[in-house]
Amino acid sequence: MPYIRRIKNAAATLATAISFESTSTNHGKRDAACKYIAELLENYCGATVEYVETGGAPALLATIPGASTDSILYYGHYDVMDPGLKEEWNSDPFKLTTRNGRFYGRGAGDNKGQLLAVINGLNRFLLTHPRRRQTIQLLIEGEEEQGSSHLASTVQQLQLQQLRHVRKVLVVDGSMSVNGEHVLRLANRGLLGIKLRVSTADHPNHSGNAGNVISNPVLVFQQILNRLYDSKTGRVLIPGFYDGVTEPTLADWEAIDQLPFNEAKSAQVFGAEVLAKDKRDYYRRLMFEPTFNVSGIQAGYNGPGMKTIIPNTLTASLNMRLVGQQNPKEIASRLVAELASVIDEGKLSYKITSSIPPANTHATSDEIALFRNAAKQVGVPLLIEPCMPGTVPNYVWTDILQAKAFTLPLANFDQNNHSSNENITQVAFTQGIALIEAIATEFENRS
Numbered sequence: 001m002p003y004i005r006r007i008k009n010a011a012a013t014l015a016t017a018i019s020f021e022s023t024s025t026n027h028g029k030r031d032a033a034c035k036y037i038a039e040l041l042e043n044y045c046g047a048t049v050e051y052v053e054t055g056g057a058p059a060l061l062a063t064i065p066g067a068s069t070d071s072i073l074y075y076g077h078y079d080v081m082d083p084g085l086k087e088e089w090n091s092d093p094f095k096l097t098t099r100n101g102r103f104y105g106r107g108a109g110d111n112k113g114q115l116l117a118v119i120n121g122l123n124r125f126l127l128t129h130p131r132r133r134q135t136i137q138l139l140i141e142g143e144e145e146q147g148s149s150h151l152a153s154t155v156q157q158l159q160l161q162q163l164r165h166v167r168k169v170l171v172v173d174g175s176m177s178v179n180g181e182h183v184l185r186l187a188n189r190g191l192l193g194i195k196l197r198v199s200t201a202d203h204p205n206h207s208g209n210a211g212n213v214i215s216n217p218v219l220v221f222q223q224i225l226n227r228l229y230d231s232k233t234g235r236v237l238i239p240g241f242y243d244g245v246t247e248p249t250l251a252d253w254e255a256i257d258q259l260p261f262n263e264a265k266s267a268q269v270f271g272a273e274v275l276a277k278d279k280r281d282y283y284r285r286l287m288f289e290p291t292f293n294v295s296g297i298q299a300g301y302n303g304p305g306m307k308t309i310i311p312n313t314l315t316a317s318l319n320m321r322l323v324g325q326q327n328p329k330e331i332a333s334r335l336v337a338e339l340a341s342v343i344d345e346g347k348l349s350y351k352i353t354s355s356i357p358p359a360n361t362h363a364t365s366d367e368i369a370l371f372r373n374a375a376k377q378v379g380v381p382l383l384i385e386p387c388m389p390g391t392v393p394n395y396v397w398t399d400i401l402q403a404k405a406f407t408l409p410l411a412n413f414d415q416n417n418h419s420s421n422e423n424i425t426q427v428a429f430t431q432g433i434a435l436i437e438a439i440a441t442e443f444e445n446r447s
Contacts, residue, residue, distance in 0.1 A: 002046035003046070004044060004045065004046045004123070004126050004127060004130075005043055005044050006044075006123065006127055007044050007119075007120055007123045010116065010117075010120040010429070010430075010433060011096070011098075011103070011429075013040060013116050013119070013120065014096060014103060014108070014112065014113060014116045014429070015095075015096035015105075016036060017033065017036060017037070017078075017107065017112040017115075017116055018094060018095070018096045018105035018106065018107055018108060018112060019094055019095065019096070020032050020033035020036065020094075021080075021094050021106075022034075022078055022079050022080050022107070022142070023079070023080055023081070023082045023083075023145075024057075024079065024082075024143070024145065024146050025082070027057075030057055030078075030079060030142055031057075031058070033078045033079075033142075034051075034057070034058055034060060034078055034140075034142055037060060037078050037115070037119075037140060038051070038060055038062070040119050041060070041062040041119065041138065044119065044123045045062070045064055045119065045122050045123060045126055045136075046064055046126065047062035047063060047064045047138070048062070048063050048064075048065075049061070049062045049063075050062075050063075050162070052154060052157070052158065054141070054143070054150035054151075054153070054154045055150050055153070056142070056143050056146075056149060056150045057079060057141070057142030057143045057150075058142060059139060059140065059141045059142065059150075059151075059154050060078075060138070060139070060140040060141075061137065061138070061139055061158065061162055061163075062137060062138040062139075062140070063135065063136075063137050063162070064122070064126065064135065064136040064137070065135050066132045066133050066134045066135040066136070066447075067131075067132070067133045068133045068134060068135060068447055069135060069165045070134075070135065070165050070167050070447075071134070071135040071136065071137045071163075071165045071166050071167070072134060072135070072136055072137070072166075072167070072168050072169075072170065072443055073137045073138070073139060073163065073166045073168070073169045073170070073397075073403070074118055074122075074136070074137070074138045074139075074169075074170050074172060075138075075139050075140070075141075075169060075170070075171045075172065075173075075397075076111050076114060076115035076118060076138070076140050076172050076173065077111045077115070077140060077141045077142065077143075077144035077145070077148075077173070078111075078112065078115065078140055078141075078142050079141075079142045079143060079144055079145050079146070080106045080107035080110070080111075080112065080145060081106070081110070081145045081417070081418045083106045083420070084419075084420060085420075088420040088421075089104075089420045089421055090104070090420075090421055091104055091105075091421075092105075093105055093106040093420075093422070094106060096108070098426070101425055101426050101427070102423040102424065102425050102426065103423060103424050103425075103426060103429060104421055104422065104423045105422065105423075106422055107422070108415070108422050108423050108424045109175075109411035109412070109415030109416070109417045109422050109423060109424045110173070110411065110415065110417035110418070110422065111144065111172075111173050113410070113411060113424035113428075113429055113432075114172045114173060114409070114410040114411055114424075114432060115140065115172065116429075117172070117410050117429055117432030117433045117436060118138070118172050118410075118432075118436050120433045120436075121432070121433045121434065121435065121436025121437040121439075121440065122136065122436060122437070122440060124433070124437040125436075125437045125440040125441060125444075129440075129441075129444055132444055132447075133444065133447040134440075134443050134444050134447045135165065136440070137162075137163070137166065139154075139155075139158075139163075141154070144173075147354070148393045148396075151393055151396055152393070152395075152396045152400060155396045155397075155400050155401055156400055159400060159401055163401060166397075166401055166403050167403055167404070168367075168403060168404050168405075168406065169394075169397040169401070169403050169404070169405045169406070170406050170408055170439070171392065171394060171397075171405060171406065171407040171408070172407075172408055172409070172410055172436075173392065173407070173409060174388070174390075174392070174407060174409035174411070175409050175411055175412065175413045175415060175417075176409050176410075176411065176412055176413055176428070177259075177260065177383060177413060178260070178265075178269070178413045179260050179413075180412065180413070181260075181380075181381040181382070181383050182375060182380050182381065182382045182383070182408070182409075182410075182431075182435065183382070183383045183384075183385050183408075183409060184368075184371050184382060184383070184384050184385065184406060184407070184408055185385045185387070185388040185406070185407035185408075185409075186360075186361045186362075186363050186384070186385065186386055186387065186406065186407075187287075187358065187359060187360045187361060187386060187387040187388065187394075188358065188359050188387060188388035188389075188390065188391055188392050188394055188407065189287075189290075189321040189322060189323050189358055189387065189388065189389060189390065189391055190321070190322035190323070190326065190328055190356045190357045190358035190359070190391060190395070191319060191320070191321060191322065191328070191354050191355075191356045191391040192319065192320045192322060192328040192331055192332055192352075192354065192355055192356075193317070193318070193319040193320075193352070193353035193354030193355075194317075194318050194319075194332065194335065194350055194351070194352055194353060195315065195316070195317050195318075195350065195351045195353050196221070196224070196314075196315065196316045196317075196318065196348060196349075196350050197313065197314070197315050197348070197349045197350070198217040198220050198221050198224070198313065198314040198315075198316075198347055198348055199217065199312065199313045199346075199347060199348075199349070200214060200215040200216065200217045200220060200312060200313075200347055201214055201215075201310070201312035202312065203312050204300070204301075204309040204310060204311055204312050205309065205310045205312070206308065206309060206310075207308045207309060207310050208308065210310055211310065214310060215347070216310050216311070217299060217311055217312065217313055217314040217347075218299050218300065218311065218314055220314075220342070220347055220348075221297070221299075221314050221316060224339060224342060224348065225294070227338060227339065228292070228318075228335065228338065228339075229292050236290070236292045236320070237338075238331060238334050238335050238338055239334050239337075239338065240330070240331070240334055241290070241326075241331055241334070242290070242326075243325075243326065243327075243330075244323075244324045244325030244326040244327065245288075245289070245290060245323055245324045245325075245326060246288070246323070246324035246325065247288070248284065248287075248288050248386065249386075251386075252287075252288075252386040252387075253280065255383075255384040255385065255386050256279070256280060256283045256284075256287075256386065257279070257280075258383060258384070259279070259283060259383055259385065260383075261278075261279035261282055261283075263276075263282075266282075286387075286389040287323070287385070287386055287387035287388075287389060288323055288324075288386075288387065289323065290320060290321055290322050290323050290326060291319075291320060291321040292318070292320050293318065293319050293320065293321075294316060294317070294318055295317045295318070295319055296316065296317045297314065297315070297316045297317075298314065298315045298316075299311045299313065299314035299315070300314075317353070319353075319354065321389070321391065322357070322358050323358055323387070324358060324360070325358070325360075326357075326358060327357065328355040328356065328357055329355060332352055332355065336350065356391055356393055356395065357395040357399065358395070359392075359393075359394035359395045359397070359398045359399070359405055360398060361394075361398060361404045361405050361406065362404075363404065363406070366446075367404070367406075368384060370439070370442045370443070370446060371406070371408070371439065371442075373438075373442055374435060374438035374439040374441070374442045375435065375438070377438040377441075377442075378431060378434045378435050378438050380431055380435065388407060392407065394407065408435075408439075410424075410428060410429075410431075410432030410435070410436075411424050411428055411432075412424060412425045412428045
Protein backbone atom coordinates (compact mmCIF):
# COMPACT_ATOMS: atom_id res chain seq x y z
CA MET A 1 0.00 0.00 0.00
CA PRO A 2 1.36 3.49 -0.83
CA TYR A 3 2.28 5.85 2.01
CA ILE A 4 -0.59 8.22 2.81
CA ARG A 5 0.10 11.56 4.49
CA ARG A 6 -2.34 13.09 6.97
CA ILE A 7 -4.08 16.31 6.04
CA LYS A 8 -3.43 18.57 9.02
CA ASN A 9 -5.61 21.53 8.04
CA ALA A 10 -8.73 20.85 5.99
CA ALA A 11 -9.58 24.54 5.65
CA ALA A 12 -6.14 25.21 4.16
CA THR A 13 -6.79 22.70 1.37
CA LEU A 14 -10.05 24.50 0.60
CA ALA A 15 -8.31 27.89 0.65
CA THR A 16 -5.77 26.71 -1.92
CA ALA A 17 -8.49 25.25 -4.14
CA ILE A 18 -10.52 28.47 -3.99
CA SER A 19 -7.46 30.50 -5.04
CA PHE A 20 -7.56 29.00 -8.53
CA GLU A 21 -9.89 30.97 -10.82
CA SER A 22 -11.04 27.81 -12.56
CA THR A 23 -13.78 29.28 -14.73
CA SER A 24 -14.50 28.06 -18.24
CA THR A 25 -12.65 31.02 -19.76
CA ASN A 26 -9.49 30.86 -17.63
CA HIS A 27 -7.84 27.71 -18.97
CA GLY A 28 -4.53 28.28 -17.17
CA LYS A 29 -6.09 28.54 -13.69
CA ARG A 30 -8.57 25.79 -14.54
CA ASP A 31 -5.73 23.40 -15.39
CA ALA A 32 -3.82 24.50 -12.26
CA ALA A 33 -6.85 23.64 -10.10
CA CYS A 34 -7.06 20.26 -11.80
CA LYS A 35 -3.37 19.61 -11.06
CA TYR A 36 -3.78 20.63 -7.41
CA ILE A 37 -6.68 18.22 -6.88
CA ALA A 38 -4.64 15.45 -8.53
CA GLU A 39 -1.71 16.11 -6.18
CA LEU A 40 -3.99 15.98 -3.14
CA LEU A 41 -5.36 12.61 -4.26
CA GLU A 42 -1.89 11.21 -4.92
CA ASN A 43 -0.26 12.47 -1.70
CA TYR A 44 -3.11 12.17 0.78
CA CYS A 45 -5.20 9.31 -0.59
CA GLY A 46 -2.52 7.13 -2.20
CA ALA A 47 -4.40 7.30 -5.49
CA THR A 48 -3.18 6.55 -8.96
CA VAL A 49 -4.43 9.53 -10.97
CA GLU A 50 -5.07 9.55 -14.70
CA TYR A 51 -5.65 12.74 -16.66
CA VAL A 52 -8.44 12.00 -19.11
CA GLU A 53 -8.66 13.99 -22.33
CA THR A 54 -12.31 14.83 -22.96
CA GLY A 55 -12.37 17.19 -25.91
CA GLY A 56 -12.70 20.05 -23.42
CA ALA A 57 -11.39 20.52 -19.90
CA PRO A 58 -9.44 17.47 -18.65
CA ALA A 59 -11.09 15.10 -16.21
CA LEU A 60 -9.35 13.27 -13.38
CA LEU A 61 -9.82 9.57 -12.71
CA ALA A 62 -8.32 8.56 -9.39
CA THR A 63 -8.13 4.94 -8.22
CA ILE A 64 -7.42 3.89 -4.63
CA PRO A 65 -7.08 0.11 -4.80
CA GLY A 66 -8.44 -2.36 -2.29
CA ALA A 67 -8.56 -6.15 -2.10
CA SER A 68 -11.88 -6.26 -3.99
CA THR A 69 -12.12 -5.13 -7.59
CA ASP A 70 -15.70 -3.87 -7.10
CA SER A 71 -15.43 -0.12 -6.72
CA ILE A 72 -17.37 2.83 -5.35
CA LEU A 73 -17.08 5.96 -7.48
CA TYR A 74 -17.25 9.51 -6.09
CA TYR A 75 -18.15 12.29 -8.53
CA GLY A 76 -17.44 16.01 -8.25
CA HIS A 77 -16.12 18.91 -10.31
CA TYR A 78 -13.27 21.43 -9.99
CA ASP A 79 -14.63 24.15 -12.31
CA VAL A 80 -16.58 27.12 -10.98
CA MET A 81 -19.07 29.65 -12.31
CA ASP A 82 -17.78 33.08 -13.30
CA PRO A 83 -17.95 35.34 -10.21
CA GLY A 84 -19.75 38.15 -12.02
CA LEU A 85 -19.23 41.70 -10.77
CA LYS A 86 -16.61 41.55 -8.02
CA GLU A 87 -17.97 44.73 -6.42
CA GLU A 88 -21.09 42.72 -5.53
CA TRP A 89 -18.94 40.52 -3.29
CA ASN A 90 -18.06 41.45 0.28
CA SER A 91 -14.61 39.89 -0.19
CA ASP A 92 -12.32 38.64 -2.96
CA PRO A 93 -14.16 35.69 -4.58
CA PHE A 94 -10.86 33.86 -5.11
CA LYS A 95 -9.51 34.27 -1.59
CA LEU A 96 -11.14 32.12 1.05
CA THR A 97 -12.59 34.40 3.71
CA THR A 98 -14.08 33.37 7.03
CA ARG A 99 -16.82 35.38 8.71
CA ASN A 100 -19.96 34.64 10.69
CA GLY A 101 -19.26 30.91 10.73
CA ARG A 102 -18.96 30.59 6.95
CA PHE A 103 -16.24 30.11 4.37
CA TYR A 104 -16.74 32.55 1.47
CA GLY A 105 -15.33 32.25 -2.04
CA ARG A 106 -16.28 31.19 -5.55
CA GLY A 107 -16.69 27.43 -5.42
CA ALA A 108 -16.97 27.29 -1.62
CA GLY A 109 -20.31 25.56 -2.00
CA ASP A 110 -20.34 24.53 -5.65
CA ASN A 111 -18.30 22.40 -5.77
CA LYS A 112 -14.82 22.85 -4.29
CA GLY A 113 -16.02 22.88 -0.71
CA GLN A 114 -17.90 19.63 -1.20
CA LEU A 115 -15.07 18.07 -3.22
CA LEU A 116 -12.51 18.95 -0.54
CA ALA A 117 -14.83 17.51 2.11
CA VAL A 118 -14.76 14.23 0.15
CA ILE A 119 -10.96 14.23 -0.15
CA ASN A 120 -10.48 15.11 3.53
CA GLY A 121 -13.03 12.50 4.60
CA LEU A 122 -11.38 9.81 2.50
CA ASN A 123 -7.97 10.80 3.90
CA ARG A 124 -9.25 10.15 7.42
CA PHE A 125 -10.82 6.85 6.40
CA LEU A 126 -7.72 5.60 4.59
CA LEU A 127 -5.43 6.40 7.51
CA THR A 128 -7.52 4.19 9.80
CA HIS A 129 -8.01 1.43 7.21
CA PRO A 130 -4.60 0.63 5.73
CA ARG A 131 -5.79 -2.87 4.77
CA ARG A 132 -9.21 -2.56 3.21
CA ARG A 133 -11.38 -4.49 0.82
CA GLN A 134 -13.13 -1.70 -1.08
CA THR A 135 -11.64 -0.05 -4.13
CA ILE A 136 -12.43 3.67 -4.26
CA GLN A 137 -12.47 5.73 -7.43
CA LEU A 138 -13.10 9.41 -8.07
CA LEU A 139 -14.09 10.98 -11.37
CA ILE A 140 -13.72 14.75 -11.22
CA GLU A 141 -14.62 16.84 -14.25
CA GLY A 142 -13.97 20.45 -15.24
CA GLU A 143 -17.06 21.29 -17.28
CA GLU A 144 -20.03 20.85 -14.95
CA GLU A 145 -20.84 24.55 -14.89
CA GLN A 146 -21.06 24.48 -18.69
CA GLY A 147 -23.49 21.57 -18.79
CA SER A 148 -21.05 18.61 -18.49
CA SER A 149 -20.87 18.58 -22.27
CA HIS A 150 -18.23 15.84 -22.44
CA LEU A 151 -19.15 13.80 -19.35
CA ALA A 152 -21.24 11.19 -21.19
CA SER A 153 -18.59 10.58 -23.85
CA THR A 154 -15.90 10.43 -21.15
CA VAL A 155 -17.80 7.78 -19.20
CA GLN A 156 -18.40 5.84 -22.42
CA GLN A 157 -14.66 6.04 -23.11
CA LEU A 158 -13.83 4.64 -19.65
CA GLN A 159 -16.66 2.20 -19.03
CA LEU A 160 -15.14 -0.95 -20.57
CA GLN A 161 -11.80 -0.67 -18.80
CA GLN A 162 -11.14 1.81 -15.99
CA LEU A 163 -14.75 2.00 -14.74
CA ARG A 164 -15.87 -1.55 -15.50
CA HIS A 165 -16.05 -2.56 -11.83
CA VAL A 166 -18.07 0.42 -10.57
CA ARG A 167 -21.24 -0.71 -8.81
CA LYS A 168 -22.27 2.46 -6.97
CA VAL A 169 -21.71 6.16 -7.64
CA LEU A 170 -21.88 8.85 -4.96
CA VAL A 171 -22.56 12.25 -6.50
CA VAL A 172 -21.51 14.97 -4.08
CA ASP A 173 -23.11 18.17 -5.34
CA GLY A 174 -26.15 20.34 -4.70
CA SER A 175 -27.69 21.68 -1.50
CA MET A 176 -29.04 20.22 1.72
CA SER A 177 -32.65 20.83 2.72
CA VAL A 178 -33.89 24.33 3.48
CA ASN A 179 -34.05 23.35 7.16
CA GLY A 180 -30.42 22.21 7.20
CA GLU A 181 -30.92 18.43 7.15
CA HIS A 182 -28.66 16.26 5.05
CA VAL A 183 -30.48 14.69 2.11
CA LEU A 184 -29.92 11.51 0.10
CA ARG A 185 -31.46 11.75 -3.36
CA LEU A 186 -32.23 8.58 -5.33
CA ALA A 187 -33.36 9.99 -8.67
CA ASN A 188 -33.53 13.26 -10.56
CA ARG A 189 -35.70 14.80 -13.21
CA GLY A 190 -34.42 15.13 -16.75
CA LEU A 191 -34.50 18.21 -18.97
CA LEU A 192 -35.47 19.03 -22.53
CA GLY A 193 -34.77 22.57 -23.69
CA ILE A 194 -35.73 24.04 -27.04
CA LYS A 195 -35.46 27.55 -28.46
CA LEU A 196 -38.05 28.61 -31.02
CA ARG A 197 -37.72 31.44 -33.52
CA VAL A 198 -40.83 32.68 -35.29
CA SER A 199 -40.19 34.88 -38.31
CA THR A 200 -43.00 36.44 -40.36
CA ALA A 201 -41.34 39.35 -42.21
CA ASP A 202 -37.96 40.78 -43.15
CA HIS A 203 -38.44 43.79 -40.87
CA PRO A 204 -40.98 45.30 -38.43
CA ASN A 205 -43.99 46.96 -40.08
CA HIS A 206 -46.39 49.77 -39.19
CA SER A 207 -49.64 48.30 -37.90
CA GLY A 208 -51.63 50.96 -39.77
CA ASN A 209 -50.14 49.87 -43.06
CA ALA A 210 -49.86 46.12 -42.56
CA GLY A 211 -52.35 45.18 -39.83
CA ASN A 212 -54.58 42.26 -40.90
CA VAL A 213 -52.57 41.70 -44.09
CA ILE A 214 -49.41 40.11 -42.63
CA SER A 215 -48.89 37.66 -39.78
CA ASN A 216 -47.84 38.76 -36.31
CA PRO A 217 -45.15 36.43 -34.88
CA VAL A 218 -46.52 36.85 -31.35
CA LEU A 219 -49.91 35.56 -32.44
CA VAL A 220 -48.27 32.77 -34.43
CA PHE A 221 -46.42 31.80 -31.26
CA GLN A 222 -49.70 31.82 -29.35
CA GLN A 223 -51.05 29.31 -31.86
CA ILE A 224 -47.90 27.21 -31.48
CA LEU A 225 -48.20 27.27 -27.70
CA ASN A 226 -51.84 26.21 -27.88
CA ARG A 227 -50.78 23.15 -29.89
CA LEU A 228 -48.24 22.18 -27.26
CA TYR A 229 -49.94 23.00 -23.97
CA ASP A 230 -53.50 23.26 -22.63
CA SER A 231 -53.45 26.10 -20.10
CA LYS A 232 -56.90 25.17 -18.74
CA THR A 233 -56.02 21.61 -17.79
CA GLY A 234 -52.26 22.04 -17.35
CA ARG A 235 -51.66 19.11 -19.71
CA VAL A 236 -48.94 18.94 -22.34
CA LEU A 237 -50.43 18.13 -25.75
CA ILE A 238 -47.33 16.75 -27.48
CA PRO A 239 -48.34 13.22 -28.61
CA GLY A 240 -46.84 10.56 -26.35
CA PHE A 241 -45.43 13.15 -23.93
CA TYR A 242 -46.55 11.24 -20.84
CA ASP A 243 -45.17 7.88 -22.00
CA GLY A 244 -42.83 6.63 -19.27
CA VAL A 245 -44.30 8.69 -16.42
CA THR A 246 -44.53 6.40 -13.39
CA GLU A 247 -46.52 6.54 -10.16
CA PRO A 248 -44.82 6.92 -6.77
CA THR A 249 -44.29 3.64 -4.94
CA LEU A 250 -45.27 2.92 -1.35
CA ALA A 251 -41.63 3.44 -0.35
CA ASP A 252 -41.65 6.79 -2.16
CA TRP A 253 -44.70 7.95 -0.21
CA GLU A 254 -43.17 6.79 3.07
CA ALA A 255 -40.05 8.84 2.34
CA ILE A 256 -42.14 11.86 1.31
CA ASP A 257 -44.10 11.69 4.55
CA GLN A 258 -40.81 12.29 6.41
CA LEU A 259 -39.90 15.39 4.38
CA PRO A 260 -40.57 18.90 5.72
CA PHE A 261 -43.41 20.96 4.28
CA ASN A 262 -44.32 24.50 5.24
CA GLU A 263 -46.70 26.03 2.72
CA ALA A 264 -46.36 29.55 4.10
CA LYS A 265 -42.57 29.40 4.11
CA SER A 266 -42.49 27.99 0.58
CA ALA A 267 -44.79 30.79 -0.60
CA GLN A 268 -42.47 33.30 1.04
CA VAL A 269 -39.38 31.78 -0.60
CA PHE A 270 -41.02 31.66 -4.04
CA GLY A 271 -42.79 34.98 -3.67
CA ALA A 272 -45.87 33.31 -5.12
CA GLU A 273 -48.90 31.24 -4.18
CA VAL A 274 -48.19 27.53 -3.82
CA LEU A 275 -50.58 25.54 -5.99
CA ALA A 276 -50.23 22.25 -4.12
CA LYS A 277 -53.06 21.24 -1.78
CA ASP A 278 -50.93 19.42 0.81
CA LYS A 279 -47.49 17.84 1.39
CA ARG A 280 -48.06 14.79 -0.82
CA ASP A 281 -49.45 16.89 -3.64
CA TYR A 282 -46.49 19.30 -3.29
CA TYR A 283 -43.84 16.60 -3.60
CA ARG A 284 -45.74 14.67 -6.22
CA ARG A 285 -45.71 17.77 -8.43
CA LEU A 286 -42.00 18.37 -7.76
CA MET A 287 -40.74 14.81 -8.06
CA PHE A 288 -43.11 12.68 -10.14
CA GLU A 289 -44.79 15.00 -12.63
CA PRO A 290 -43.17 16.49 -15.73
CA THR A 291 -43.32 20.23 -16.33
CA PHE A 292 -43.81 22.55 -19.30
CA ASN A 293 -42.23 25.96 -18.88
CA VAL A 294 -41.79 29.07 -21.01
CA SER A 295 -38.68 30.68 -19.53
CA GLY A 296 -38.43 33.68 -21.82
CA ILE A 297 -39.95 35.51 -24.80
CA GLN A 298 -38.50 38.34 -26.84
CA ALA A 299 -40.47 40.20 -29.50
CA GLY A 300 -41.39 43.67 -30.70
CA TYR A 301 -41.30 46.89 -28.72
CA ASN A 302 -42.00 47.23 -25.01
CA GLY A 303 -40.34 50.53 -24.21
CA PRO A 304 -41.80 53.85 -23.02
CA GLY A 305 -44.95 55.07 -24.68
CA MET A 306 -46.46 53.37 -27.71
CA LYS A 307 -44.86 52.18 -30.91
CA THR A 308 -47.45 50.77 -33.29
CA ILE A 309 -45.40 48.13 -35.04
CA ILE A 310 -46.01 44.58 -36.05
CA PRO A 311 -42.82 42.77 -34.98
CA ASN A 312 -41.16 40.57 -37.53
CA THR A 313 -39.56 38.01 -35.20
CA LEU A 314 -40.10 36.31 -31.87
CA THR A 315 -37.78 34.04 -29.93
CA ALA A 316 -38.96 31.87 -27.07
CA SER A 317 -37.16 29.46 -24.77
CA LEU A 318 -39.10 26.40 -23.63
CA ASN A 319 -38.01 23.74 -21.18
CA MET A 320 -39.59 20.59 -19.84
CA ARG A 321 -38.54 18.71 -16.71
CA LEU A 322 -38.95 14.99 -17.34
CA VAL A 323 -39.56 12.10 -14.95
CA GLY A 324 -39.54 8.32 -14.80
CA GLN A 325 -38.68 6.82 -18.18
CA GLN A 326 -39.56 9.81 -20.37
CA ASN A 327 -37.19 10.10 -23.32
CA PRO A 328 -36.12 13.66 -24.23
CA LYS A 329 -35.05 12.72 -27.77
CA GLU A 330 -38.39 11.08 -28.53
CA ILE A 331 -40.31 14.01 -27.09
CA ALA A 332 -38.24 16.49 -29.11
CA SER A 333 -38.92 14.50 -32.26
CA ARG A 334 -42.67 14.44 -31.58
CA LEU A 335 -42.69 18.15 -30.76
CA VAL A 336 -41.03 18.96 -34.09
CA ALA A 337 -43.47 16.67 -35.91
CA GLU A 338 -46.39 18.44 -34.23
CA LEU A 339 -45.11 21.79 -35.53
CA ALA A 340 -44.05 20.51 -38.96
CA SER A 341 -46.63 22.58 -40.85
CA VAL A 342 -45.36 25.86 -39.35
CA ILE A 343 -41.77 24.81 -39.98
CA ASP A 344 -42.57 23.92 -43.59
CA GLU A 345 -44.15 27.34 -44.10
CA GLY A 346 -40.80 28.88 -43.20
CA LYS A 347 -42.23 30.71 -40.19
CA LEU A 348 -40.60 28.58 -37.49
CA SER A 349 -37.06 27.38 -36.81
CA TYR A 350 -35.79 25.68 -33.67
CA LYS A 351 -32.71 24.58 -31.77
CA ILE A 352 -32.49 21.90 -29.08
CA THR A 353 -30.63 23.52 -26.17
CA SER A 354 -30.65 20.67 -23.66
CA SER A 355 -31.44 16.96 -23.70
CA ILE A 356 -30.81 15.14 -20.42
CA PRO A 357 -32.75 11.97 -19.55
CA PRO A 358 -34.12 11.40 -16.04
CA ALA A 359 -32.05 9.12 -13.83
CA ASN A 360 -33.53 6.55 -11.44
CA THR A 361 -32.00 4.46 -8.68
CA HIS A 362 -34.09 1.88 -6.87
CA ALA A 363 -32.25 1.55 -3.58
CA THR A 364 -32.59 -1.48 -1.32
CA SER A 365 -33.42 -1.15 2.35
CA ASP A 366 -29.85 -2.23 3.16
CA GLU A 367 -28.43 0.57 0.99
CA ILE A 368 -30.64 3.15 2.69
CA ALA A 369 -29.64 1.76 6.08
CA LEU A 370 -25.96 2.18 5.19
CA PHE A 371 -26.37 5.92 4.67
CA ARG A 372 -28.64 6.29 7.70
CA ASN A 373 -26.12 4.50 9.91
CA ALA A 374 -23.32 6.75 8.65
CA ALA A 375 -25.38 9.86 9.40
CA LYS A 376 -26.22 8.49 12.85
CA GLN A 377 -22.52 7.98 13.59
CA VAL A 378 -21.89 11.65 12.77
CA GLY A 379 -24.97 12.78 14.68
CA VAL A 380 -26.79 14.45 11.78
CA PRO A 381 -30.32 13.88 10.44
CA LEU A 382 -30.66 12.32 6.98
CA LEU A 383 -33.76 12.69 4.83
CA ILE A 384 -34.44 10.47 1.83
CA GLU A 385 -35.73 12.20 -1.30
CA PRO A 386 -37.13 9.73 -3.85
CA CYS A 387 -36.37 12.22 -6.64
CA MET A 388 -34.44 15.47 -6.95
CA PRO A 389 -36.72 18.07 -8.60
CA GLY A 390 -33.78 19.58 -10.47
CA THR A 391 -31.58 18.06 -13.15
CA VAL A 392 -28.07 16.64 -12.97
CA PRO A 393 -26.48 14.31 -15.54
CA ASN A 394 -26.81 11.20 -13.38
CA TYR A 395 -28.05 9.24 -16.40
CA VAL A 396 -24.37 8.76 -17.31
CA TRP A 397 -24.07 6.53 -14.23
CA THR A 398 -27.44 4.76 -14.33
CA ASP A 399 -27.84 4.35 -18.11
CA ILE A 400 -24.29 4.24 -19.48
CA LEU A 401 -22.38 2.73 -16.56
CA GLN A 402 -25.37 0.66 -15.33
CA ALA A 403 -24.54 1.60 -11.73
CA LYS A 404 -26.69 2.88 -8.91
CA ALA A 405 -26.34 6.63 -8.34
CA PHE A 406 -26.84 8.33 -4.98
CA THR A 407 -26.72 12.13 -4.70
CA LEU A 408 -25.51 13.45 -1.34
CA PRO A 409 -25.14 17.24 -1.14
CA LEU A 410 -22.79 18.53 1.55
CA ALA A 411 -23.40 22.29 1.20
CA ASN A 412 -25.96 24.42 3.01
CA PHE A 413 -29.18 25.42 1.24
CA ASP A 414 -28.25 29.13 1.30
CA GLN A 415 -24.81 28.64 -0.23
CA ASN A 416 -25.45 31.34 -2.87
CA ASN A 417 -23.96 29.19 -5.60
CA HIS A 418 -23.79 30.98 -8.96
CA SER A 419 -24.29 34.27 -7.10
CA SER A 420 -22.15 36.72 -5.16
CA ASN A 421 -20.89 35.82 -1.68
CA GLU A 422 -20.99 32.07 -2.34
CA ASN A 423 -20.29 30.16 0.85
CA ILE A 424 -20.28 26.94 2.79
CA THR A 425 -20.87 27.01 6.52
CA GLN A 426 -17.99 25.78 8.66
CA VAL A 427 -20.43 23.32 10.25
CA ALA A 428 -21.46 21.93 6.86
CA PHE A 429 -17.81 21.56 5.77
CA THR A 430 -16.82 19.81 9.01
CA GLN A 431 -19.90 17.58 9.01
CA GLY A 432 -19.32 16.74 5.35
CA ILE A 433 -15.81 15.48 6.09
CA ALA A 434 -17.08 13.35 8.97
CA LEU A 435 -20.02 12.03 6.92
CA ILE A 436 -17.79 10.92 4.02
CA GLU A 437 -15.46 9.15 6.47
CA ALA A 438 -18.46 7.41 8.07
CA ILE A 439 -19.93 6.40 4.70
CA ALA A 440 -16.61 4.93 3.55
CA THR A 441 -16.41 3.04 6.85
CA GLU A 442 -19.94 1.67 6.39
CA PHE A 443 -19.10 0.54 2.85
CA GLU A 444 -15.98 -1.17 4.21
CA ASN A 445 -17.87 -2.93 6.99
CA ARG A 446 -20.38 -4.29 4.47
CA SER A 447 -17.90 -5.20 1.72
